[in-house]
Each structure stands twice: as C-alpha cells, then as structure tokens.
Amino acid sequence: xxxxxxxxxxxxxxxxxxxxxxxxxxxxxxxxxxxxxxxxxxxxxxxxxxxxxxxxxxxxxxxxxxxxxxxxxxxxxxxxxxxxxxxxxxxxxxxxxxxxxxxxxxxxxxxxxxxxxxxxxxxxxxxxxxxxxxxxxxxxxxxxxxxxxxxxxxxxxxxxxxxxxxxxxxxxxxxxxxxxxxxxxxxxxxxxxxxxxxxxxxxxxxxxxxxxxxxxxxxxxxx
Numbered sequence: 329x330x331x332x333x334x335x336x337x338x339x340x341x342x343x344x345x346x347x348x349x350x351x352x353x354x355x356x357x358x359x360x361x362x363x364x365x366x367x368x369x370x371x372x373x374x375x376x377x378x379x380x381x382x383x384x385x386x387x388x389x390x391x392x393x394x395x396x397x398x399x400x401x402x403x404x405x406x407x408x409x410x411x412x413x414x415x416x417x418x419x420x421x422x423x424x425x426x427x428x429x430x431x432x433x434x435x436x437x438x439x440x441x442x443x444x445x446x447x448x449x450x451x452x453x454x455x456x457x458x459x460x461x462x463x464x465x466x467x468x469x470x471x472x473x474x475x476x477x478x479x480x481x482x483x484x485x486x487x488x489x490x491x492x493x494x495x496x497x498x499x500x501x502x503x504x505x506x507x508x509x510x511x512x513x514x515x516x517x518x519x520x521x522x523x524x525x526x527x528x529x530x531x532x533x534x535x536x537x538x539x540x541x542x543x544x545x546x547x548x549x550x551x
Contacts, residue, residue: 329429330357331421331470332404336394337361340412341368343513348374348382350415350511354422356408357381362398364389391465392489396482408470415511416468423506424470431475432497433457434467435508445522446514458505461498465490468510475500488536 333351337344344361351359361374361384374384387397399407406429410416417423420435436454439446457463469490479496482489494503517525 329406329425330404331355331406331408331424332357332402333359333408333410333416334395334398334402335359335361335410335412336364336391336398337366337370337412338364338389339366339368339370341366341370341373343413344370344373345377346415347410347412348377350418351410352379352381353418354416354420356421357404358383358402360385360398360402362387362394364391364394390484390486392482392485392487392492395489396484399476399481402473405473406470407473407476408468409465410468410510411466411512413513413515414466414468417508417510420468420506420508420510423508427504427506429472430470430504430506431501432463432469432471433504433506434463434469435506435510437467437512438509439512439514439517441514441518446517449517449522449526450509454505457503461503462491462494463503463505466510466512467505468508469493471497487532491533491536 333356335347348359359382363371363384364387371384374382385398385401387394395409406424434457437450439450453464453467457467463469475497483492497503520528
C-alpha cells in the first residue's frame with residue numbers, strides 16, 4: 329500500500345530535516361510538508377533536500393487547515409500525519425503492513441527525556457488511544473484514504489483537529505495502536521513543566537467537550 333506522510337509546519341527549521349529523514353527512511357512514497365507561513369528557513373530546507381518524493385506546499389495557518397490542504401494533494405492509499413518535532417521508527421510502515429493495513433490508529437510514543445513523569449505520559453497516551461480510540465496528532469495518526477474521505481477529513485480548525493477526526497473515525501471502527509515508538513520532542517513539557525502542560529491539556533479537552541470553539545481553545549493554549 330502506498331503511504332503518504334503529511335507534515336504540518338510553522339517555524340520548524342530546527343526539526344524538519346530530521347523529521348523528513350525519518351519518514352523517508354521507513355519507506356514513505358511521498359512526504360508533503362504543509363507550511364502555514366513560516367518566517368524561518370523551514371521551506372528552504374525542505375526544498376534543498378532535492379528529493380522527488382518530498383514537496384512543500386503553502387497553506388493558510390492552522391494545523392487542521394494545513395493538514396486538510398495537504399491531504400487533498402497527497403496520492404497515497406494510506407495517509408500518515410506526522411508532527412514536525414516527531415520521528416518515525418524505521419519500521420513504521422512495516423508495522424502497518426504486518427498489522428494488515430489497519431483502517432486507522434496511531435503509534436506508541438517515546439518522549440525524548442528521562443524521568444518517570446515522561447514514562448507515565450507515554451503510558452497514559454497509549455491507554456487513551458487504545459481504550460478510548462482518541463488518537464492525538466503526536467502519535468503519528470494514520471488512516472486509509474477512502475475512510476478519511478468518507479468522514480470528511482480534518483476540520484479546518486486551528487486546534488483539536490485530531491480529537492475531532494478521532495471522534496468521526498471511531499464511529500466506524502476502534503483505533504489500532506501500534507508499537508512504534510514515535511520519538512516525540514519533550515520541548516513543550518520542558519517549557520511549561522510536565523504537570524502544568526498536562527493540566528492545560530486536560531483543561532482544553534474538558535472545555536472542548538463542553539462546547540468551547542477551537543479558536544477559543546487556541547487562545548487558551550497560546551497563553
């Protein structure tokens with residue numbers, strides 16, 4: 329099955345080359361970088377790779393908007409959405425193949441930091457994806473193209489696009505969580521603190537479940 333890997337970016341010059349290398353190393357047929365108006369060298373770095381499997385497109389800012397735009401242009405039968413500060417294991421596509429090309433799901437994570445708090449986060453995130461079929465973007469969400477189109481794809485929003493897509497996909501079938509692990513940059517937890525970042529994530533999810541709009545939640549997250 330042909331796999332397209334889609335990477336949304338905004339000022340990810342420090343991460344994008346390693347991210348793309350991980351996507352190509354595991355055998356992606358194409359990598360579509362969807363840039364939301366970076367002011368750094370993100371797009372320049374992508375273009376400098378000179379690999380026919382890699383291209384960078386311009387999209388309006390907002391992760392859901394960027395993902396949706398790239399998915400419309402991708403040609404793979406399986407779509408895999410990868411954050412720019414994540415790294416796929418070299419056998420990621422082999423795991424998909426060995427699992428029988430599941431309808432949708434994500435991978436277990438390894439957060440690039442030491443300490444029991446990070447291991448607890450990894451366990452909790454895997455449990456959420458497996459038990460509740462709620463897969464977050466930093467778990468390298470994958471979905472068959474036909475099913476992605478069937479549910480209408482990512483909503484054109486700036487936050488919670490992964491939660492919204494998971495809600496539609498689990499109506500069809502539960503998520504499958506593969507072993508991975510996807511390497512995850514620890515920067516957002518290190519910047520805010522593990523407890524503070526986790527509480528913020530919970531606050532945003534609770535507010536969303538009570539009807540808050542993605543734009544309102546984006547403002548809360550950015551603060």
